[in-house]
Amino acid sequence: MPTLARMDIALVTLTAVTTVALLRDPIVGSGPGLTFTRDLMWWNRSGSFDRTERAAFIVDRGDGLLECLLWPGTQEHERATFRGEMPPGTVAIIHTHPIHVPMPSKEDEEAAQRLGIAIYALTPNSITRASPSGGGSVFVRKGQWVDPPPRIHHCRSAS
Numbered sequence: 732m733p734t735l736a737r738m739d740i741a742l743v744t745l746t747a748v749t750t751v752a753l754l755r756d757p758i759v760g761s762g763p764g765l766t767f768t769r770d771l772m773w774w775n776r777s778g779s780f781d782r783t784e785r786a787a788f789i790v791d792r793g794d795g796l797l798e799c800l801l802w803p804g805t806q807e808h809e810r811a812t813f814r815g816e817m818p819p820g821t822v823a824i825i826h827t828h829p830i831h832v833p834m835p836s837k838e839d840e841e842a843a844q845r846l847g848i849a850i851y852a853l854t855p856n857s858i859t860r861a862s863p864s865g866g867g868s869v870f871v872r873k874g875q876w877v878d879p880p881p882r883i884h885h886c887r888s889a890s
């Protein structure tokens with residue numbers, strides 16, 4: 732019985748740490764940001780397995796609200812491409828990854844530094860972040876996070 736009690740405490744501590752890490756992230760720690768990442772993940776849920784990727788800009792509209800602008804689907808293998816100017820006010824890029832590739836790629840890390848924004852890689856089991864300041868990519872969410880599926884789409888097409 733004492734062993735069981737110690738396990739309970741360890742589990743509670745782990746949950747608290749996970750919650751704190753989530754709250755500290757400016758995008759997926761915010762209600763709208765998490766909704767957008769869920770929306771993109773459900774939009775491209777087959778890509779976790781067929782290895783196509785989908786991406787979106789997270790844009791600060793300047794009035795305190797964030798919006799999600801979906802890149803056109805290019806059906807590329809393990810990459811997503813946007814041709815054109817990054818929208819003004821873009822604070823981050825979110826994109827899906829194949830399920831067994833949780834970490835941002837070297838190209839993702841270089842793009843984060845070049846563009847000066849965070850780039851998030853999403854799989855059904857994790858969210859990771861490449862930072863504009865470099866220093867290596869980190870997990871901001873571990874474990875299943877995609878439920879509940881959004882009832883409506885929250886991301887709209889980037890023109």
Ligand SMILES: [Zn+2]
Nearest residue numbers: 835836839852
């Ligand atoms: Zn990537």
